[in-house]
Amino acid sequence: MEKEGQELNETILKMQGITKFIFDSEGIALKNTNVKILENINFDLRRGEVHVLVGENGAGKSTLMKILGGIIPPDEGEIIIDGAPAVFKSAKESKAAGIGFIHQELNLCQNIDIAHNMFLGNEIVKNGVLNMKEMYKRSRELLMSVGFDVNPKTIVRNLSTAQQQLIEIAKAISCNSSIFIMDEPTASLSQNEINILFKLIKEMKSKGISIIYISHRFEELLQIGDRITVLRDGKNSGNMNVSEFNYDELVNMMVGRTLGKMHVCTHVPQETEILRVENLKISKRTLPLSITVKKGEIVGLGGLVGSGRTELAQSIYGARQFPSGDIFYMGSKIRKPSPRSSVQKGIAYLSEDRKLDGLVMEMDICKNVTLTYLDRFFKKKIIFKSRETGIAQKQIDDLHIMCRSMYQLVNTLSGGNQQKVVLAKWISEMPVLLILDEPTRGIDINAKAEIYRLMDKLASQGVAILMISSEMPELIGMSDRIYVMCAGSISDEINKSEGFTQERILQGTLK
Amino acid sequence: MKRSGLKVLALVTVMMLLSVVSFGCTSNTAATTAAATTKSTAGGGKTIAFSLKTITNDDFQKAIADSIQSAVEASGNTFELVTAGDQTNVANQVKQLEDLIAKKVDAIILSPMDANAVIPVLKKAKEAKIPVILVDQTIEAGNEDLYVTYIGTDNFNAGKEAGTKVAEWLSNAGNVMIVRGANGSSAGDQRVDGFKAGIEGTGIKIIGEQAGDWKNDKAMQVTENMLQSNSDVQAIFTASEVMVDGILQALAGAGKTDVKIMAVDGSKKAVDLIEAGDLTGTMAQFPQIMGKTAVDTILGVLDGSIDASKVDKYIDSGTSAYSKDNLADAKKTAF
């Protein structure tokens, strides 16, 4: 598709005034909540450039890309490709327009082999029969072109996340895409896998392919980026050429608001130790790690997605088995941790993915709120409506959950309110240790502020909080201590007294 | 680790279950009425197999099986029972017959579940030179060369006699209901057709006819429902005694005491019911006679004392109507 003598800085993609309201699972906007995830975003892409899109989680990067990928429609604004306005009704159409989307969550059929995945939808057929020989040959070539030497007959399930990502790229290449969207591709890659990927990206650039690259890692965008666009809270908050990269300016664009206002911090850590983890290995391959959390202390757990933070949290909570290590809770060792025993002990775990294991989406707010401590609320095993509604109503008021009534099904709530419901169900009985996994993922500013205030309140009431977060300001603003995780073990511990800096945390994540 | 431990436990239990069961097969079979292969040393040691639909919830079929077994084992030969498992699994009976031929049993006694379905496999038996005797049920006319003889009740006649009896009881006037067997069972159909022929020309009207599927609960339900549509009924004819209990319950439920009931088979259970005044009458068949005659004939054919070609193609094991009048003899002959 690359024509000779094309000057490289001609704009091939323009997105203008893109606006998107909070939407439900089908991508239909919930205007009634009137919360905008994206507000009047402008974005343009030149031929053969790597355009890095940065911003905190929930800033709207992924949503913007979903719109470009045709997965969800925009509510306002238009997309222009090669000067012609384009409307994508489906992912297929976007792909046909030459846009290849490498998703954060993988998009392959796990049960069939590489070649079959690559050519799914446009199989090579010779007189009515699949031409497997050709398909294997072609896919091997494509795999080679992304520097991945693997037998295309391998079943995808047996590949690592990184390998699957490479396959998605190869697949996108096979449909001669001219624009690539890479949503945090390096999130779960090892260093040399990353190098392979970057080499590949450089080759693609030289072929005149343009890449929209979403990432948190500054040093990455310095390595491969040409231009940077920063989103904040669903709005453009600035652009920058990598050539004149200025670190502070960029952080300012990303974080922007004065942290103090957002992250209230009135609580004072106490001395009594609530949780102590000793030499815990979250998997056979990783190094042992040890952490402690004190009464009334908020301990931040930083690190990249896939660095093992969630696994650590689930191991402590008992939702997951681990090879070795001891967990001491209020001085005594926990044998065979399990969610049930943890709940009874007063350990609460707010999970990362509320849809998967946080909420029962088909049940109403009231039932979700009371589910966790059901046995404690109703010792006689009989549910008294008045009591139950009382509990639910209290939580709805305390957390300002916006809903028609407590009998509204949670899958009809906005993300922020869903998150509040998850929180409500864990604090409807005061926990001793509260583990928060990405507590503010994908929710709007106001909800965030409220949740931060709530965390502070809980801490000052003596609750020990262990908070996993990918958002620098959140970590820095809320934590009394920060552990940084990398490759499944603790790479750094920082005390507030030493002063938290993004650099130091970033260093930790990359050790 | 914990879970997998439980998995082991669970699987072990299943294994144990299996082993216990398979042990049970070897040990208990002798105990069960219709035993599996129990090779007896005495006599010719020939294997004679009996294939029928099922002996579950069917005293009549069981009686045939038992009489054949006792006769065979008395003669010092080996008896083997194969049942298709339920009332309707025709294909399975054919498979089992094929297996019997494959293992070269010396003779087969067969109660065919379907008049046509067994013909191909009987041809194979003929090729394999295995003599076959039919009991209780015969096969489609025109295939007489495929079996030595057919010993059984003429189901149509039995039904017909039942019809005339009922006509007698009702003195040729009134309403009757019919509770059929399972749809697609030829024996049941013949009996009902016979019954209809029996009441032909009398003033008796059929006001309800439903399938009871040889099952008490189904029979009970359809009877209850038919009674709703028209409770003015004087007699009920059912294709087999296996459904009488349900019918009785239905009548009791509807508070009807004066309804005459005619069934077919003639088991001890039925005789008791007649004595108790619940059942009015039943057309008795004589499985013992069927079984005995079948075995005698087949043994004769096997040792050459009987010339297969000379045997009549149909030996009627006879029927007789049991009712309160002849309880005494009924008790003697009932199975």
Next chain:
Amino acid sequence: MEFIIKKKSILLVGIAAIALLIAGSFIPYFYSANNLLNIIRQSSVVAICAVGVTMVIIVLGIDLSVGGIISFSAMVCGTLMKSGTNIFICILAGAAVGLAFGLFNGVMVAKLGVPPFITTLVVGQVAAGLALVLSNGGSIGGFPESYVFLGNGSFLGMPVSNYIMFVFVALGSLFMAKTKMGNRIYALGGNEMVVKQEGINTKKIKIIVYGISGLCAACGGILLSAQLDTVHPIQGEPYLLDTNAACVIGGVSLMGGEGKIYLAFVGAMVIGLVRNALNMLGMHPFYQNVIIGAIIIIVVAVSVWNKNKNIKESKTF
């Protein structure tokens, strides 16, 4: 994944082999070529139905209408034949009926979103009922020689039924391995979202799959009636569970996406083999159910076990 499937086939062959050995050591004539061919012949109907049902299970469905369709389509075929229609037309008609019922299942499932279990269950009952209606509850038989030959004749020492079955299994396997549709069927079972995103019409695929299943069931039924030289209005009933059991023993995963037709065929053989062995052993009928049941559970338990182990290992932390 691949190697689990391999494992499973090994497992199956193992079971079959052991069953053979045990049975053989007990029974004279068991090894006779005749008997072995017989076993295959006896399993042919189940195997043919299993071809279709396997596909259905792969797309996360289940087909309980097999029994009814076996009865009804064969009944249509038989009734026409009795009325002196040309055999081929009769067979085609029967097959068409099966196809129609299958497609109906598909539409109900794909378009109306009725769960497959209930759809196929009820549709099966309707078909079985219609078979009774068509025959007034009786059975019909005495078909032309040429027709019966399909079921009972043999060619080059092998029963014709076996050839027919092998054709079905071969075609089915090729279809799944070698065609666009086959690839998409597997993909659909693995991850419907992805297939949709490729712009493939998943509803259409489902409808087709159920159609095929109906067609296979019809052919199975017709073959059965040829073997029995009879159409019995409820001849299909017993095949419902046997077919699904065969697939499952053959390692077709009810979680969808996995399963090979030739393995479902092996599954059918295992059932046939066990039944035959038990008959040959003169095992009392009552005990046969118990053994079959136990075998089904154990085979699946073991295979599930394998899979869980494998999935645990393949997970990065």
Next chain:
Amino acid sequence: MSVSTKTINRTSSVNQFFRRFVKNNGAIVIFVIIFGFALLFVKNFASAQNMLIIIKQSAVPVIACIGMTMVLMTGGIDLSFGYNIGFTSIVAGLLIKTMGAPVWLGILAALTAGAAIGLGNGILVDKVNVPAFITTLGTGYIVLGAAQIVSKGNTINKLPKNFLAVGQTPVGVFNTTILIAIAVAVIFYIILQRSTYGRALSAFGYNKRASFVSGVATSKIHISVYVISGFMAAMTGILLTIRVNCAQPDLGGGDYTFQIITAAIIGGASLFGGKGTIVGSVFGVLIIKVIENCINLAGVQYFLFQAVLGIVILFAIVFESIKNKKL
């Protein structure tokens, strides 16, 4: 002006209410339609006595259907149910008639046997992760064989009066069986609506992972429903035996299983778990029994029975699913 808007509002709110009612009570709606149809067009249907007959015929299946509903609510299925009925029937029959054991003992034994089979299913499904469909299919075969072995194929009729009394003692126009059915329905209604167990059960049915993380005793619940199902199968077996005054190994059977599953699904239960109500299941059974009753009353030819029944049920199910999509 203002008036008109008011009326509009009212109509819309009525409409709203109607929609919600239909959405939540599809079974009742279907029942009303079929019942109305029967009243109008089926001769002899509209008699108090016939209503009573239908209730009597429904009583036992209602118990069975409730047991099955519990399993369906966890996204499982119990195909061994029907065979379990036959097995427990024989157990009770043998003990009470043949061995002359006291009635309570026979009943206790049968219930225990049923529950034990359920426990087996539960362990296989939850601990060994064998799909419910297969587990119960397998145990179904096994239980069937066991029933035949224990009974040697015999049936046991003319059961002792004091045993029959358990189910047949008349209470007003009803009998004890009906009362038991009603009691079971009420108890399980309360369990599902008002008990922590019921709440946890439906949460588990909707989202196993989430309820596990929320500290619900998922394994316990998962196994318990199969035990309940087995126990209810035993109850069904006993009461059915009493109803026909005959204990037999082939009582119930596969067809019975499928019929109650159908009833439960017409009643709004989903094979994917979560959904399902006692009221729905009760009406599901009533619907089927009314249809069967009508077919018989209308004197439909015996060999048409199955086809007609199937077609009507098909309509009911299509209605259910369309309702679920549209409303």
